[in-house]
Amino acid sequence: MNKEENQEAEPLPAAEKKDFYREIKTYVLRIGRMTQAQEKAYNELAPHYCIPFEKKILNFCDIFGNTNPVIVEIGFGMGDATWQIAKANPDINYLGIEVHRPGVGKLLNEIKKNDLKNLLIIEHDALEVLEYMIGNNSVNGFHIFFPDPWPKKRHHKRRMLQRPRTTLMAQKLAPGAYLYFVTDIVEYAEFALEELNLTDHLKNKYDGFAPAQSWRKQTKFERKGLEKDRQITELFFVKE
Secondary structure, three states: OOHHHHOOOOOOOHHHHOOOOOOOOOOOOOOOOOOHHHHHHHHHHHHHHEOOOOOOOOOHHHHHOOOOOEEEEEOOOOOHHHHHHHHHOOOOEEEEEOOOHHHHHHHHHHHHHOOOOOEEEEOOOHHHHHHHHOOOOOEEEEEEEOOOOOOOHHHHHHOOOOOOHHHHHHHHEEEEEEEEEEEOOHHHHHHHHHHHHOOOOEEEOOOOOEOOOOOOOOOHHHHHHHHOOOOOEEEEEEEO
16 A cells, blocks of 8 residues: 555645636536446446545555555546456456446446456546545556547647646656556647646657557547547656
């Protein structure tokens, strides 16, 4: 257990926190209709695999029952890649954060079906989860796969991969841990590359964009992007 897990999260300076979490959201809450299977899984399994949001730092040892590394996925969508990666790596713990309830229900169904002991969910705004529930220097990696690109320039302020949001992520990463970002919008990848290059304590593992990581499973959004002949672009940064 990291020492930092027992400490309160160190807040960002007030100037950086202005409109950081509450005034400007990085997502639109799409209600979406849950299938019968998703609703059944949500009602039956959420009490077992979903961690309620609260302003209290999580103790990873307590919630997972071991001291294995912890990877946090921000916005797992329908969870296709999430459960497959967790199943392929039983010695790594995964914490998925998502606000889309049908996606939460679908992933809960996969957790039960595949008897996954290393995957838990928080259904809440990811930035507030990072601010209040994740200890500094405690996360071994962030997965951010195909987040909303917010293509219109006036909406760029909502993008997840930009400062000071990347500063917060860097604060939560343990030394040597990674941030792995994938998008099918090249302009967003270029935007994120610049922001990450300017984020203190993060260093690009590659020269520019990263090669595809063979262990990453394909997501629903990736398949849609490929069907539209979009280029899949990846970034892989490590905390110094």
